Amino acid sequence: MLVSPGHWTYYGAAHRFDVHGDAEEELRCDRTMSGLTEDELRAQALLGDRCAFIALIEILVDQDRTDDLRAMADGGDDRARRTLMELLANQGREAELRAEVAAGRGHAESLLTYLCGRGRLDDALDELIRWTDDHPEDAWWAHAQRLDMLLQGGRADEVEREAAAGDRVAIRLLRALGETLGRPVVAERPSPGP
Numbered sequence: 001m002l003v004s005p006g007h008w009t010y011y012g013a014a015h016r017f018d019v020h021g022d023a024e025e026e027l028r029c030d031r032t033m034s035g036l037t038e039d040e041l042r043a044q045a046l047l048g049d050r051c052a053f054i055a056l057i058e059i060l061v062d063q064d065r066t067d068d069l070r071a072m073a074d075g076g077d078d079r080a081r082r083t084l085m086e087l088l089a090n091q092g093r094e095a096e097l098r099a100e101v102a103a104g105r106g107h108a109e110s111l112l113t114y115l116c117g118r119g120r121l122d123d124a125l126d127e128l129i130r131w132t133d134d135h136p137e138d139a140w141w142a143h144a145q146r147l148d149m150l151l152q153g154g155r156a157d158e159v160e161r162e163a164a165a166g167d168r169v170a171i172r173l174l175r176a177l178g179e180t181l182g183r184p185v186v187a188e189r190p191s192p193g194p
Contacts, residue, residue: 057083066096073105085110089117101131108135112149121153144169151177156185 033055044052072080085106088097100106108131115124132142163170178185
């Protein structure tokens with residue numbers, strides 16, 4: 001579903017969010033990584049060193065090196081792809097965000113989150129329909145995403161209608177919302193008769 005503002009990301013880590021959960025380990029990581037060149041960071045990151053990857057991402061993000069992030073993403077690095085999408089969204093670069101989704105480098109979720117975050121729910125719903133037409137294999141995800149967007153956008157009545165018609169995803173989302181609110185949000189569907 002849509003990412004919450006407190007969700008941990010590589011982009012956020014590159015902007016000095018706590019990575020290790022331990023101050024001493026964080027300091028050790030900072031000292032070690034600050035002594036490495038960009039090429040050395042790349043080599044360490046390829047070996048799976050998370051600190052090196054985050055230090056490299058920090059350089060690329062701070063220098064707005066989207067081409068480098070894009071090249072890493074095209075090379076199969078999903079972390080770089082997610083970081084690129086988040087960078088574009090955080091900087092309000094909607095046209096580039098749309099281009100990444102259209103080119104298949106980015107998942108629609110980044111664009112949907114961007115649009116919903118700016119109060120453009122109908123634009124996001126339209127974009128989701130277009131994306132689903134191109135990715136029918138993800139129709140299940142798109143359906144759940146649409147219902148979640150409607151709930152978050154204050155249009156619970158639309159989700160309630162779908163729940164009343166028996167949509168299990170709508171029922172499940174409304175139940176979860178009811179648990180969060182501490183009260184039922186939708187009446188249980190009557191059992192089919194004999």
